[in-house]
Amino acid sequence: MRLLVTGGAGFIGANFVHLTVAERPDVEITVLDALTYAGNRASLAPVADKIDFVEGDIADKDLVDDLVQKTDLVVHFAAESHNDNSLANPWPFVHTNVIGTTTLLQAVREYDVRYHHISTDEVYGDLELDDPARFTESTPYNPSSPYSSTKASSDLLVRAWARSFGVRATISNCSNNYGPYQHVEKFIPRQITNILSGLRPKLYGAGQNVRDWIHVDDHNSAVWTIIDKGALGETYLIGADGEKNNREVLETILEETGQAADAFDFVTDRPGHDLRYAIDSTKLRTELGWTPQYVDFRSGLKATVDWYRDNENWWRPQKDATESGYARTESVLS
Secondary structure, eight states: OEEEEETTTSHHHHHHHHHHHHHOTTOEEEEEEOOOTTOOGGGGGGGGGGSEEEEOOTTOHHHHHHHHTTOSEEEEOOOOOOHHHHHHOOHHHIIIIIIIHHHHHHHHHHHTOEEEEEEEGGGGOOBOTTOOOOBOTTSOOOOOSHHHHHHHHHHHHHHHHHHHHOOOEEEEEEOEEESTTOOTTSHHHHHHHHHHTTOOOEEETTSOOEEEEEEHHHHHHHHHHHHHHOOTTOEEEEOOSOEEEHHHHHHHHHHHTTOOTTOOEEEOOOTTOOOBOOBOOHHHHHHHOOOOSOOOHHHHHHHHHHHHHHOHHHHHHHHHHHHHHHHHHHHHHO
16 A cells, blocks of 8 residues: 555654554555644654655645655645644644645545545534533534634535545544644643743643543554545544543643642633533444553553653754744733
8 A cells, every 4th residue: 555644744643654654564655744843854763764755735736646646545634733823823724724635635536546534623612511412423513713613624625525526535533632742832742841841831721621632542543443444435533531621631740740730820711712622432433443542541641751751852942942932822812
C-alpha cells in the first residue's frame, strides 16, 4: 500500500506515522506537511529513513495532484487546530481546513483514491456539565469557534464529495488527544512544560470545563481499524471514556511532577469556551471491534509527563515563542 499522510509532522499525524512504521512495514509512507509552527520535522526523526517527506501546502493543487495520483490511500490529518489562535486570526483556519480539504477531495475524486478524514468532537459544540448525554454520530453540528466551524465545514465537504461524486471516504471525530510530540501550546503539554520550566501553570475560568481525553496511540489504532473495516461513507466517533475537567487534569500533572495541587493561577476565561465534550464510541466498538489500550488516564498522563521530561531538546525551542504568542493573544482577547 502507498500511503499519503497530510500533516504527518504534526502531533497526531507524526504518532500515526510512527505507529504505521512499527506495525505495518509493508506500507510505503509519504508525509506532506507545510511545516508551519505546529509541524516539526524533528517529530519524524526516529523514522526519517523509512518514509518520504514532502514539504508543501495541501492547498497547492499541482503538488497535491502529483502526490495523490501515486497513492492508494490518503489520511488527512493536516489542520489548523488551536482555538485561541483561531479567535485571534481565523484566516489560516479557512485556508487549511476548508480550501486545503477541498483541494484534497478534488484530487482523490479525480484519481479514485481511498480517503480518510480526521476530525474533532468540537464540531458538535458542547454539552452542559450536568448533562448525561454524549456526542454520537447523529448529534447535530453546533461549532462555537473559527477552528471548530472550519473543521465542521471540512466534514460536510467530505460528506458531499462522497454522496455527489462517489469519493471513497470515511470520517472520524475524536475527543481530545494527549501524548508525545504534542505542541506546547496545547493544554496538557503547556502545563507540563510550564512546570518543568519553573513557571506557574495557568487555568482558564474556574477550570470546570470537561474534556474527554484519549491517548494518541489509541486514536491512531482506531483510525487504522476504520480504514481496515469501516463502511465507506460512514462517520465513526473515537473516544476512550476519559472525561476529566481541566482542574482535575492540572492537579494530576502537578502531583506527577511533585508539586502542590494548588500551585497554579486562574486567568480570565476565553470567549465561547465550550463547557463539556463527551464521546459515545459505541458504533466503533460494536461494529468494528475496537477497544482502547490506555484505559487508566493517570498512567497515560504519567507516561506523557515522563516523555516531556526526557525530551526537553524537542520542546524547548518552541517554548519561548509559544508563551510570547499566548501573551499577545490574551492581550487581544482581554
